[in-house]
Amino acid sequence: MITIKLNDGKTAEFENSVTVYDAVRTIDAELTKGALGAVVNGEVTGLTTTVTTDSTVSVLTFNDDEGKRILRHTASHILAQAVKRLYPETKLAIGPAIDNGFYYDFDNDNGFTAEDLKKIEAEMKKIVKENIKLERFTLPRSEAIKLMKDMNEPYKVELIEDLPEDAEISFYKQGDFTDLCAGPHLFSTAPVKAFKLMSVTGAYWRGNENNKMLRRIYGTAFTNKDDLNEYIQQQEEARKRDHNKLGRELGFFTTVDTIGQGLPILLPKGAKVIQLLQRYVEDYEYSKGWQMTKTPLMAKSDLYKVSVHWDHYQDGMIVMGDEEKDKEVFALRPMTCPFQYQAYLNKARSYRDLPLRYSETSTLFRNEASGEMHGLIRVRQFTISEGHLMCRPDQLEAEFKSCLEIAMHMLKTVGLYEDVSYRFSQWDPDNRDKYIGTEEQWDEAQSIMKKILDHLEIPYVIGIGEAAFYGPKLDIQIKNVFGKEDTLITLQIDQMLAEKFGMEYTDTDGEKKNPYIIHRTSIGCYERTLALLIEKYAGAFPTWLAPTQVQIIPVSEKHFDYAEKIHNALKNSGVRVETDWRNEKLGYKIREAQLEKVPYMLILGDKEIEENAVSVRSRKDGDLGSQSIEEFIARIKDDVDNKTLNY
């Protein structure tokens, strides 16, 4: 006899073995409703798994992340089955569940058109309706390979060959379709009630650009149509915030064919927001003991050879000239490090000089691959709040912490603090060519950073192979409206470049030593930050960051004199004010200002002139009634001084 215990405490006994589903149904049939999978003794499994020992079982539904994954993983198999039915020559690669859905990679020389997707969806509907049972079976390695060879699935053969010798090789079979898969899966295709194929794109086999590019079909799946429709609607709503659309519509930036890719024009509104951020960051950094440098935007190749960028980063640099032909070859700088190091080298340093904190609002140039550019998020020229901090080993933790605190402060101030995640980016020991330094140096730098991060209780994930070539990083990550993650802020520990540059300090014992260097940014690059702020606020910036804070709307031409008086009063108080001098109806001008997302409108007519007041309309709350100009100015100043994030 075995005892099965549900997580709510109810138990039952069974002979020798029982499937998870039967056990749950026997103990509490209600729980089988909406069940997609289960957790048995802490392990996620399918409902048809057989249990042979005393076990604790809980049921997974669509409300559980793992439940969603099971449904969507099966949906990806249904997709593959439909594709094989319609296009039998197609080869299968991989098809996992992902955050908001699933995908499957296919090798199909003809690709898939939008029409094909419709056909595939129709076939998938049939498969769901057929209510096909999924059966799991395992095979010894050689038989598994033989099966996949017989089925003419070379990618699957390759996958099996790469599995460890002792791995259990499992397959899932659903009717006329069998796939190599670790599972778990649904017991049948029927619960995949609502799904949609979203797009077809290219993806390299095994994520390696030297491999063949496969066709990836993305889709999503839910247990009912309402949830699917809600999700699609949410996606559409999110896309309305897309900075690349909204930022252009609202006049923050534009691009011009003849200038080139990744080289956006920041229009007055975008430039204003960046100026406000930049001033704030520079002043704040200064208050925290950082000194500003201004270093050249380009240098001879000699500098980059010292910094090893010439060997490790040349593809990413804009190089002017040809070393074969030209006496001097220049390159635009892709980062500020080697330039600020020259400031350090300007004189002999003592342990008393450290920590030395150099900041710079630094314009950088990177020759990104042509397909990488994206609005303001990924560009070829950008300006970053860059900084390098040279310190002694005993200062490293406190200084790293203070750099992190500045970054956190900035995230809170602009309102992105809740939206970020942390990645501890480490080197990849299996890919030595990408990095300089020894294994011991990497172990040391990474263990120092780990200690600091653990000590500060930073909830990070580890990114293998994401480190800079000279050291590990703490990357502060953020997702855009499409769910794509980018690095917003980075803090790096570098114990290699100081030696390359001959940067030293004389320690208390009279010995010359290399300082540790922290590479860091406090708000990341301004273009990217602007993009994410546009998406965060849907263009409706908090008052302290709004390009225009107040729009004055005279009721008619009769009120222009008074409008001018108020305009000047606001302007003299440092408020960013515009007046709509056009001869238009009041309602029209309000609508325009509202669509421009100006935080405050002031309506000025006979009534206000008589009362010597202003009527305030808030973008968010509508008509706020009238008040004196002094009161209104105080209100704006309060928003600005407190960096209120009300929007």
Add this chain to the structure above:
RNA sequence: GCUGGUGUAGCACAGUCGGUAGUGCAUCUCACUCGUAAUGAGAAGGUCGCGUGUUCGAUUCACGUCACCAGCUCCA
């Protein structure tokens, strides 16, 4: 760089199965002098992304190229 898609007036989009193009908003002019999300009338605005080819004729077809979009790879 790769896969797929897109490119028609400032913006959003029609359209031409090959005979040089429209609608709405915006712009300009005139009238209205207006009270919290669009007043009315008129005018102007486009070598249909760029180049080459096919053709009597190309915005439409083909090829190339540039830019934009999504994804992959890469990265702040």
